[in-house]
Structures are given as C-alpha cells and as structure tokens.
Amino acid sequence: MVEISREMTGQLLSASAEELYAAIGEAIVTSEASPASLGGLTRRGPGLPPAVELAALAKRWFQGKRSEIVAAVCANARVRTLSRQHAQGHDLVLAVCGALDAIASAFGGVPIVTVAALVVRLGLQEMCRQVWSGPE
Numbered sequence: 001m002v003e004i005s006r007e008m009t010g011q012l013l014s015a016s017a018e019e020l021y022a023a024i025g026e027a028i029v030t031s032e033a034s035p036a037s038l039g040g041l042t043r044r045g046p047g048l049p050p051a052v053e054l055a056a057l058a059k060r061w062f063q064g065k066r067s068e069i070v071a072a073v074c075a076n077a078r079v080r081t082l083s084r085q086h087a088q089g090h091d092l093v094l095a096v097c098g099a100l101d102a103i104a105s106a107f108g109g110v111p112i113v114t115v116a117a118l119v120v121r122l123g124l125q126e127m128c129r130q131v132w133s134g135p136e
Helices: 006-014 017-031 051-074 077-084 090-107 112-122 129-133
Strands: none
Touching: 006 090, 006 112, 017 051, 017 112, 051 077, 051 090, 051 112, 051 129, 077 090, 090 112
C-alpha cells in the first residue's frame, strides 16, 4: 500500500473538483488497454486528451461508481465521526480511503486517494445526506 503523506493530501485538497476529475480521467486513460473501455474518448497523438475530455470521462466513471462509493463511505463510522467534527483535511481523506479500500478493485488503475479527495471536495454531508438522515 502506498503511504499517503500530508503533503499529498494537501495538494489533492487544494485542487478543484475539475482538476481531480481530470486526474482520475488521466488514470483511467493510462490504465485501460481497450479503446472501448474509454467511453468514446480517443487519444490524440502520443499525449493525453485535453483536461476537459479527461474530466468528462471521469465524471461518467464516478457516476457509474457513485452508489458503490456512497455505500462504502457513508456506512463507515470513522468517516461519519470525522464529518460530524467538521474535519476537512488529511485525517478525513485517510478515513475515506479506508472506507473505499473494500471496493478498490472496482477502480482499476484509479488511485483511491484521488477518489477520496474528490469525495471530500464534493462534500460528504451532501453525498451522505440520505444515508445519514436515517436511524443510526
């Protein structure tokens, strides 16, 4: 397992949601062997597609995984406790990583820490509202 430093989480948390989506898109493109798995995205020459295309791919990927992500993250007691304490930094990202670890194999080559930072950036309260509004 890769060690996740405070510097790494700080950099990810300082990125916008669009930048995080683009990073996820880049991971998808560079880890997928089949062009069909890229959802219509095409490589341009030796480089990567533009960031806007990478972000669009990642948004589709995230939407496809959203229910799994919500189930794993919102059911995690540590994530819920930290969220109640209004934690926003390194510890919260690590807790979300821990929650996502159980479903990480579904992520292919996408780094869990980037997905965790995106979940935090998008807002746990909003993402988990339905789960957390029910009985504990």
